[in-house]
Amino acid sequence: MKKKGIRGMIEKLNEPNNFISGIYNYCDGWCERCSYTDRCLNYSSRDEYGFNNEDDEGTLDNTLDSVFEIFSDISAFLKEEAEKSGIDLNEEVDMSDYENAKEKAYSHPLTKKTYKYFQLVNDWFKSRKEIVTQQTDEFIKFAELGFDEEKIQSNVNEFQDAIEVIQWYYTLIRVKIIRALHTKFDKSYVDEEFTFEQVNTSAKIALVGCEKSLAAWKTLYEYLKEDEDKILTILAYLDKLIKSIKEEFPDVAEYKRPYFD
Numbered sequence: 001m002k003k004k005g006i007r008g009m010i011e012k013l014n015e016p017n018n019f020i021s022g023i024y025n026y027c028d029g030w031c032e033r034c035s036y037t038d039r040c041l042n043y044s045s046r047d048e049y050g051f052n053n054e055d056d057e058g059t060l061d062n063t064l065d066s067v068f069e070i071f072s073d074i075s076a077f078l079k080e081e082a083e084k085s086g087i088d089l090n091e092e093v094d095m096s097d098y099e100n101a102k103e104k105a106y107s108h109p110l111t112k113k114t115y116k117y118f119q120l121v122n123d124w125f126k127s128r129k130e131i132v133t134q135q136t137d138e139f140i141k142f143a144e145l146g147f148d149e150e151k152i153q154s155n156v157n158e159f160q161d162a163i164e165v166i167q168w169y170y171t172l173i174r175v176k177i178i179r180a181l182h183t184k185f186d187k188s189y190v191d192e193e194f195t196f197e198q199v200n201t202s203a204k205i206a207l208v209g210c211e212k213s214l215a216a217w218k219t220l221y222e223y224l225k226e227d228e229d230k231i232l233t234i235l236a237y238l239d240k241l242i243k244s245i246k247e248e249f250p251d252v253a254e255y256k257r258p259y260f261d
């Protein structure tokens with residue numbers, strides 16, 4: 001259940017705290033695997049909006065309700081603050097640079113490549129449910145036959161981890177590439193240093209996502225020999241995608257995000 005929402009977060013910021021300023025701008029959003037949860041204001045907002053309640057079921061409806069609640073809360077807060085400061089939120093703003101950059105980013109060949117990767121993975125998961133289930137049955141069979149339990153458990157963990165990594169990044173890669181391109185093309189940014197950091201941070205998250213996914217697909221390749229042709233196709237595509245990202249963002253391989261690289 002929501003506590004104080006955005007106002008609660010502002011209160012936390014005004015008290016002595018251990019937060020790392022803006023750390024959530026550099027991460028891949030996978031909080032369950034992040035070692036900075038107790039130093040991240042964004043993560044602490046989960047408490048303020050009741051995301052961490054153990055009795056909440058993680059259904060899509062609950063998630064959408066929570067997102068809607070956050071947007072409504074922030075929107076109401078901004079209106080109140082704007083009114084207090086005499087800012088007219090209805091004043092027309094020239095968004096042409098933003099809109100042009102958005103169009104260029106969405107129609108860019110690299111964006112299309114990330115969408116193609118998304119489709120390849122989506123199709124694979126849809127059509128290979130059986131193969132994944134068969135592999136899980138295989139693990140159970142080995143356990144029943146008395147094979148080394150520790151070894152089987154480690155194989156299960158490795159297999160599940162590979163699936164989770166692929167599932168986490170296959171949508172995020174596209175989102176982050178669009179964001180990197182959008183920022184790169186948006187002429188309204190005047191601070192070159194800021195633009196450089198924003199572009200390369202987004203591109204780096206996509207690149208790291210591709211590299212981790214590549215390793216994860218290699219793991220699946222070891223387990224799912226009967227599907228090797230399809231997995232090899234995806235591996236080859238991902239490899240090309242990594243090269244394309246490095247070509248489009250020549251500094252990204254060397255660029256290091258604070259805290260995460």
Ligand code: SF4
Binds near residue numbers: 024029031037040043
């Ligand atoms: S920094 Fe870590 S805890 Fe914070 S939003 Fe990113 S992944 Fe989540």
